[in-house]
Every structure is written in structure tokens, then in C-alpha cells.
Amino acid sequence: xxxxxxxxxxxxxxxxxxxxxxxxxxxxxxxxxxxxxxxxxxxxxxxxxxxxxxxxxxxxxxxxxxxxxxxxxxxxxxxxxxxxxxxxxxxxxxxxxxxxxxxxxxxxxxxxxxxxxxxxxxxxxxxxxxxxxxxxxxxxxxxxxxxxxxxxxxxxxxxxxxxxxxxxxxxxxxxxxxxxxxxxxxxxxxxxxxxxxxxxxxxxxxxxxxxxxxxxxxxxxxxxxxxxxxxxxxxxxxxxxxxxxxxxxxxxxxxxxxxxxxxxxxxxxxxxxxxxxxxxxxxxxxxxxxxxxxxxxxxxxxxxxxxxxxxxxxxxxxxxxxxxxxxxxxxxxxxxxxxxxxxxxxxxxxxxxxxxxxxxxxxxxxxxxxxxxxxxxxxxxxxxxxxxxxxxxxxxxxxxxxxxxxx
Amino acid sequence: xxxxxxxxxxxxxxxxxxxxxxxxxxxxxxxxxxxxxxxxxxxxxxxxxxxxxxxxxxxxxxxxxxxxxxxxxxxxxxxxxxxxxxxxxxxxxxxxxxxxxxxxxxxxxxxxxxxxxxxxxxxxxxxxxxxxxxxxxxxxxxxxxxxxxxxxxxxxxxxxxxxxxxxxxxxxxxxxxxxxxxxxxxxxxxxxxxxxxxxxxxxxxxxxxxxxxxxxxxxxxxxx
Numbered sequence: 188x189x190x191x192x193x194x195x196x197x198x199x200x201x202x203x204x205x206x207x208x209x210x211x212x213x214x215x216x217x218x219x220x221x222x223x224x225x226x227x228x229x230x231x232x233x234x235x236x237x238x239x240x241x242x243x244x245x246x247x248x249x250x251x252x253x254x255x256x257x258x259x260x261x262x263x264x265x266x267x268x269x270x271x272x273x274x275x276x277x278x279x280x281x282x283x284x285x286x287x288x289x290x291x292x293x294x295x296x297x298x299x300x301x302x303x304x305x306x307x308x309x310x311x312x313x314x315x316x317x318x319x320x321x322x323x324x325x326x327x328x329x330x331x332x333x334x335x336x337x338x339x340x341x342x343x344x345x346x347x348x349x350x351x352x353x354x355x356x357x358x359x360x361x362x363x364x365x366x367x368x369x370x371x372x373x374x375x376x377x378x379x380x381x382x383x384x385x386x387x388x389x390x391x392x393x394x395x396x397x398x399x400x401x402x403x404x405x406x407x408x409x410x411x412x413x414x415x416x417x418x419x420x421x422x423x424x425x426x427x428x429x430x431x432x433x434x435x436x437x438x439x440x441x442x443x444x445x446x447x448x449x450x451x452x453x454x455x456x457x458x459x460x461x462x463x464x465x466x467x468x469x470x471x472x473x474x475x476x477x478x479x480x481x482x483x484x485x486x487x488x489x490x491x492x493x494x495x496x497x498x499x500x501x502x503x504x505x506x507x508x509x510x511x512x513x514x515x516x517x518x519x520x521x522x523x524x525x526x527x528x529x530x531x532x533x534x535x536x537x538x539x540x541x542x543x544x545x546x547x548x549x550x551x552x553x554x555x556x557x558x559x560x561x562x563x564x565x566x567x568x569x570x571x572x573x574x575x576x577x578x579x580x581x582x583x584x585x586x587x588x589x590x591x592x593x594x
Numbered sequence: 595x596x597x598x599x600x601x602x603x604x605x606x607x608x609x610x611x612x613x614x615x616x617x618x619x620x621x622x623x624x625x626x627x628x629x630x631x632x633x634x635x636x637x638x639x640x641x642x643x644x645x646x647x648x649x650x651x652x653x654x655x656x657x658x659x660x661x662x663x664x665x666x667x668x669x670x671x672x673x674x675x676x677x678x679x680x681x682x683x684x685x686x687x688x689x690x691x692x693x694x695x696x697x698x699x700x701x702x703x704x705x706x707x708x709x710x711x712x713x714x715x716x717x718x719x720x721x722x723x724x725x726x727x728x729x730x731x732x733x734x735x736x737x738x739x740x741x742x743x744x745x746x747x748x749x750x751x752x753x754x755x756x757x758x759x760x761x762x763x764x765x766x767x768x769x770x771x772x773x774x775x776x777x778x779x780x781x782x783x784x785x786x787x788x789x790x791x792x793x794x795x796x797x798x799x800x801x802x803x804x805x806x807x808x809x810x811x812x813x814x815x816x817x818x
Contacts (some may be wrong), residue, residue: 199703203692211692505687508648509748510676511706512669588648593685 204523218491219531221484221572226535226544228477228563233560234543235473236466242381243462250455251325253428255284257417257436258451272413273449278439279417285431287423292316292323293400294416297408302356302396303368309355312395313369315403321347321380323418330352331363331378334399342401344374350382351393369396370407425454481567484531485575490580492524496586503583504591517584524576525569530569536561595755595787596622596645598710601654614640615651616810622789624755627782629798632793632807639760646758647671659755665778676704676723678751681759684761686741688733692769693743695729701752709752718748723777746777750786752808757781759790763797775777 202448208215259274276293283291295315302309314320334345346369353362362376383392404410409533420526421428429452437443496503503516511519603615614637622628632638643649647663652735655787656663659678680701688697698716702709709715720729723743733741742762749757758777763771775790775797782788782802790797798804799818806814 199699202694203703206691206696501685501687502689505681505689506700506704507672508646508675508681509701510672510752512672512704514669515672515704589643592648593689 200519200522204519204526206524207523212489214495215527215530216228218484218488218527219534221487222481222528222531222536222568223538225477225481225484225571226471226532227538228480229535229567230539230560231543231546232470232473232477233563234539235546236470236555237557237560239462239466239469243466246462247455247459248325250458251420253419253420253422254323254453255419255425255432256453257419257432257450257476258453259413259415260451261449272415274410274414274417275412275439276414278436279414280415281435281439282419282432285419285428285435286422287428288419289422290319290323290420292319292418293414294320294418295400295404295408295410295413296415297403300407301368302352302370303364304356307356309352310454311349311352313403313407314395314397315400315407317400318396320397323420326383327381329379330379331376333378339399339401342405343375343399344372344402344406346374346396346398347378347380348376349380349393349395349484350396352396353379360517369398372402373546374398379536384403425456428527429454478571481571485571488524488528488571488575489579492520492576493582496520496579496583499583500586500591503586504588507586507588508592513584516586517580520580520583521573521576524580525572528568528572528575529565531571532565535568536564539564595624595659596620597657598645600656601641601644601645601651601656603637603649603652611801614810615644617654618810618812620805620812620815622787624787625782626662627779627788627800627802628790628805629801629803630789630805630807631793631795631798632791633793636807636815637683637810638641638791638793639770641754642758642760642789646658672704675708676701676752677707679790680715680746680752680754680757682742682749682757682759682762684764686733686738686745686765688741688744688748690733693730693732693754694736697733697744698747698751700748705752707752712751716747716751719750720744723747737770738766741768742770742774743777746774746781754786756787756789759788761792761794762790763792763794768796771797 257274257278259272259278261273279291282288293316294545297313297315299310300313302311318336318339320326320331321328327351330349331347333347334343337343338345347365348356348362356362356367357365362379365376366373367376368374372492380393380397398407419432432446432450437448440449442449506516537563543556598618598620600619601615601620604611605612606612608785612808613697624629626776630638630642639804644651647658650664658674661674663674666674692700695713695716698719699712702712702716717726717729719792723746723805725740725743725747728736728740728744733744738742740767746757746762762778763774766774771794778788778790779800788801790801803817804814805812
């Protein structure tokens, strides 16, 4: 019975606060829209960062957590856009012998090669690689198959095309078995890759064709000595393997003492670190904006609450006369402010869902909505409510009933 | 029920002490209908605030329902007001955002009595005062007399022993004021203890007892 009474009293109390908010709705709307904007920006930040991290994780998974890439260009040359390779075919053989390496993919790539099918032309990136290319990158086929060891040994004129190339050359036509011109070499299409999306700062990843390494180096370009890229997987510690490869390559290239590396080693860890830096600066920038918005709206709220109390002195007096304790007054005003910011918070979350999907479509920023975002946002709106409402509510609770009624 | 012994109350205005009540001795028993009469500035409202546990005396001893209220804390005083006293004010003091019945229910929100079916009870009180068709009207839609009747229903909903009314007719025309006073008479006949504070000599005859305050002291105490 006592509990039942408590519950019905609580219900009465909550209903009353809602009526108060409705009665003073002009002011309430003004108050909670400030909170809504703050919460909106918090939601956008969290979802964007979560999205970026998820994307990073996907890249990481795609490249493989145990993979290392070796480019035949040093860091300084890369910065100067010099592309002359220093990675020799023998280097790849040496790297293969480093402890812990269980997969090695060789790549020679040629940029801007003209392709032709019927009357359609398209310039693309031609990748020559070993037969493990697709497995190493966990890249699946929409249709068709990879080239065989036999194709590799015989420098066969066959190719697998990326989704973008398929769209440009074939549109809706079945490409399997069709012959296209790659540079001057008539080549048979044997497979189409699944779309992967993204560009990672370079050309679009789906804009490429892949052929046996031997075909590219002997029949498209004449390059028998150098590779563009070697990609390995290791079952040993990543950093130690990288160090071993560095030592091997420096020896092979005759680099001594303080001479810079004339090659570059990249692991998926580096990519993850890069994304972490990006999302860190995003957090700093957007986070500052959101905190400023919330603090400002907190001050505006506090002022409105003071005004509210001045106007409702008689209200407070009556309640005190009829048995409200100081604590009761404190709690009801605090509840009112928390409810306002809470409504603001919910509005902000809903807004961010709408805006988030717009952003996603406009800027290709992945957004990750999760329970975490909702909890985070509601916590912040609650905090704003308590912080901005506490002082005014304390003032209200200290008003003496007689002074309020005399008012 | 009420026992005031040598109650004094003074305020400081700057560094000058201003004595409002200069030693009041007053006993009021259950079932009385007292009209507390005095001109403005006589100290009658201060006395009512002390009797109503809204203010504390500077000196003297006040026993309410055999409890010395001198040393009680805020929480206990609030509970006692809720339990024993129903207030009626000159300006009605209904909350503008609540309709009639919700205004009547305010004391219930703070009540520990466990009143059964408070909503029905509030409705019954409004009906008793001829307001059954006004249950869901906001104060702004009610006339002065109607507002004061809602306020009286509010004073009664938690079954208090004592009704304390401060100039309850002050904002009403004399006909409506008379109706309100008759209502108090009716409640007194039902057993409620009533104290009406007023400056209006016309109301003197409504009570069973007239206490006149002049310059912070009782100058007359007649039982009619």
C-alpha cells in the first residue's frame, strides 16, 4: 500500500512537471533546442569516429593483420614522387627466405595503360602478379576464375578485371571469354572481381586489371629486373620480421651506415595508426565544438531557470505551505531541468540519425550508430541538466514560504 | 490544539529592532471558529504565519497538538503543515498550469496519510462547493469566488484539523465574500477548527470567537 501510494505520488509529480513544461512551452522549446544542438554534434562525432574506425578495421582485415608491403622506392623518393624502382627480382627471393614468411606476392604495376574493347577505350592500372594475388588480398570474384600456374609459366594473355573496368568496357555484356586490347596485347578476360570501393588516396581500387606477372613484364612492358611491390605474410612478430627484411634488403642493396633506405616497408599497423591520428584530430575539432555548444546552452539554461524561479515564487510558497520540504522543492526543480535537457538530448539523437544518413550519402563518411552513442548522448544531456539546474534549484529550495507568499 | 505563551516576534530593519508581536498569549481548542481581527500592520499576519508553522517566533513557547514546535526542523514542520493545516489565501494562489482538480490534489503529492482514492475525494469536494462542472477548468477560466472555493477544497483534501484563512474575502465582492464565509461556517459545523484573519469588521459576526490584535498585542478576546 505504501509502495503503491509512493508510485501514484511519483506519477502525479511527473505529470505535474510535464504540465509545467507545457505551460511554459515557449521557454522550454528554446531551452532544449540548445541542448539538442550540442547532443547532435556529440552524436555526429561519435558515429563518425566509430565509422572511421570500422573502415580502418575493414582495411586492416582486408590487408591482413600479418601482412607487410615492401615498395621499391625510399621514403624520400616517394615524397618527391620519384617512382623508379629499386626492388629487384632477386630481392623477392631473398625476402622469401626470411624467417616466418609463409606467403609472398610479387607485383609489377603499369599505370595508365590504354585498353580497348570494340569502340570503347579506358585507361587503367595494370597489375602483374603471382597466382596468390586474390587469396592474399582476400578478393573474391563476381564471376570467372583466376589465372593458373600454367598461365603464369607461359606468360598467357589472360586477365581478371576490376568492377570499375567492367562497367567502363562491358556495361551489361558478359565479359568472360571476350578479348580486349591491353596496350597492344589482345588479352582474354577470364574473371571479374567484386567491388571493393574506396580509393585510399590513390586511384579507385576497382579501377585495375590483374594479369600474370610474367605476361606484364615480358609482353606489355619490358622489365625483367625490377618489381614494384612485394607483399608478404608472416607468422612471426611483425616488427621483428620487418627488421629482418630491412637488414636483408640493405645488405642486398649495399647500403651501409647512415645511408637512407631506398625502399619502404609498410604494415597494416601503419595504416591503422594513420586512421587513429585522423580520428583523433576529428575528435579534437568536433569535440571542442560540441563542448562549447553544450556549455553555452548550459549557461542559457541556468539563466532561464533563474527567471523561472523568480516567476514561480508563489508556486514555491504554496507548495511549501502544503507540506513540500526544501528537499522536495530542490528535487522537483532539478527534475524539471533534467527533463528539459533529456528531451533536448533525445531530439539531438533523432536529428543526428537524420543528418547522419544525409552525411553518409553526401560525403561517403561511414556512420556507426550504436547503443553506445545513445547512452553517451543521454549521459551528457543528463549532466547538462544537473549542472545548469542545480544552482537555481538550490536557490528555489531556500526561498522561505512566507516571503514567497507575500511576494 | 493551539497554545501560544508570551510569543514575541521582532525583525531587524537595518540595526533597529522592530517588534511586531509583543507577547501574545492565546489558546485555541478543537472545533472553534476564531476571527482574528486587526488593522494592517497590527501583526495579525505575522501571528497567523507563526500559528501556521510558516514562521518562527523570536521568543515564547508555541505548542501545537501538544508538540513544542520551537525546535523542529524543516522536514518535520513541512510534514506537520501537511498533516494538520489547510491554508486559504487572499489571492487564492492556484497554480496556473494545473486545472481545478489538480490544484485540489497538491497537498496529496506531499501527504504521508495514505488518503484513499484522492481523485474521487477531490472531485467530491469540488461538487460539494458547486463546482462539479469546473473540475477540468484552469484557474484563469474561473471567477474569483470559484477560485477561492477551489482553494478551500485544496485546503480540505488532506483532512486537516485546522483551516487557516488569511483575508479569504479580500479579493472578492461582498456578496461572494459572504458566501465564502458561510462555507467556513458550514465546515466549522462539520467539526473543523477555523481561524480567519481579516481587517474587515463585517466578518466579525461569522465566528464564534473574536480576537482583536492591536499594535502587536491582544486587545480584545470575546466569545460570542
